[in-house]
Amino acid sequence: MQQKDSIRIVVSLICFGMLFCVPTLGNAQRTSQVKCFLPAAWEGRETKLVVQPLYQNVIVNTAIVVNRQATFKVSTADLSSAYIWIEGNNEDVHFLIDSPQIDIAYDPTASIPIVISGSSNSEVWQQQRSLLDQLTEVSTTLPIDLSLLNAAGDSLFVYEKMADSLRRNYEIVIANMIKENSSSAASWYLFATHFSSLPYKTALELFGKLSAFRHYPSYEYIERNLLGKQTEGKLFNYSFSNLSGEHIAIPTLRKKLILIDFSSSHLISCLWRHVSLKKLYKQYQPLGFEILTISREFDKAMGQVALQKESLPWLTTMESTTVFEAFNVERIPDNLLLDATGTVIKRDLSIQDLTGILMTTLK
Template structure:
């Protein structure tokens, strides 16, 4: 009991101290052939909306910015189209931007940026590398399996090799996050990368492993807020309401289906894996549609004709809605949808009871509700 009280007092003290964490930053560097160009320091105010905090004109291929910020926080350093995240924590940041060349060795109008700073900056850099590794293994694996898709023996061995590489990358990422539990930068890694690529249980575990100082920091508080919103879109949470347009122009709310079991299905007309799952979903719908079950399909199409034609072509007789904004769909952002198909199974109260069930797993779960 006394130990818990002490931890609580420490957290309060850290929070109070965190309210006055004014930092002075210094960002300097060289930009090869960058004379006259402008370096910008930006802060994200809303999703993909940025405010310019500072700027510097390059003279003699060099630039420098200095100023104050209210607390340790992540910013964006922009050299024309080359943008990179930096964590300003009071330690100086050194930047080297070198002009890139084409295959003939000729200089092109593009730059490679190398950034050095504190340990926190190094954590961000290492996380970016691990993120790229995960993406490359995923894309490379898909490409490799497509090449051997007509040979079942090669397909099986390729699948096993790809899965082994994925597990190796996942283990590296796990060890990296676990070994940086005392890092402010790791909060952004957890919130921006781990939360996008891994189950919520992993996000929660990594957060719980953070030190009290990190949890009490401004980045730690931001991560805590993000976890609150993530919890609502995972098993046990009440699914956030959706109000989008159906093909006939009328709006249909997800909450209007309370009292029924609902399969919330994010899909698109161009999504092969989504369409491959259609026979299984249709079979479940036909079996339970008259027993209190409905499907609420949210399309990530951006063209109405493609969306409507896919519904008609594949005979999808359930509820369909879309913002017709593609990946910029505001609902997809709320639900943290980064890949499709993405499915949520909701109970009669709108609570998420399962996620991403496919084929027999979906049939078995539905049977548990009605049989």
């Protein structure tokens, strides 16, 4: 495997962690006209408008440059990002389709190559895209000593850890960009395409800052999704087999507080969290605290080995698809805190929040 192929693995793992189910939204169509003004030397060239509406298929329209102009009409049901591709030109022009009429003047030789009018959010969108592109570029230039990794036999595991660290950086940068421009439709598009990869608390906080965009169909979908994660009061009545094949039944644990820890052995964020949880477990397990780690593993055999090597002092089992679906677990790490009856009382607790609850509840 060459280094560039290995780097693709890292970037693919980042993207994999951000995937979520895309709904089909049936709503009234909005029609926009996009008119491009281009250099005279480009007369007769083919141009394409490539549009990505939220939760719809990509739309591609084609036009020929005539009298320095290329004009497109496109109908979408939601906010859309777009770009103009021009035959023989290396750079695309990115913008948001957020109004009925958008004019784009583009001349790569001019002092200001791109002038967009009619789209009040495209400048912010370009800035956000530029920053995300920079992060991607950094991730693809990381030095990797493949010979050492292959000799150790842990190449994929190391790449997964690297991707996990990069994914955490993506989450922080995305959240900050949305907070800094919460009144811009560009931030709504950024949130709508990344919210499922963010920590639940972060996603909920950001969603609360974006109520100005409730007129978009995507707003209703995301609201339903986030409400589906509000699992307080829901009974967690499931049974599992631990790594040794022994039966685990939540109702029979008879503990005052039980933490359901959704995890994966290859994620650094989970390993770090387990270091802190071990300290809490040692202190509060005698007082009625229990932990059940449910680990999602892409390779069951490797996952079994990794979990046994980690040697967690509490209950551990591998993936239960039913539980992940029932509690809308789309990102890892995640957790649920149960009371003595097995009822969910909190979700996605930080170590600090969990510590506070244990201190006040288990005395």
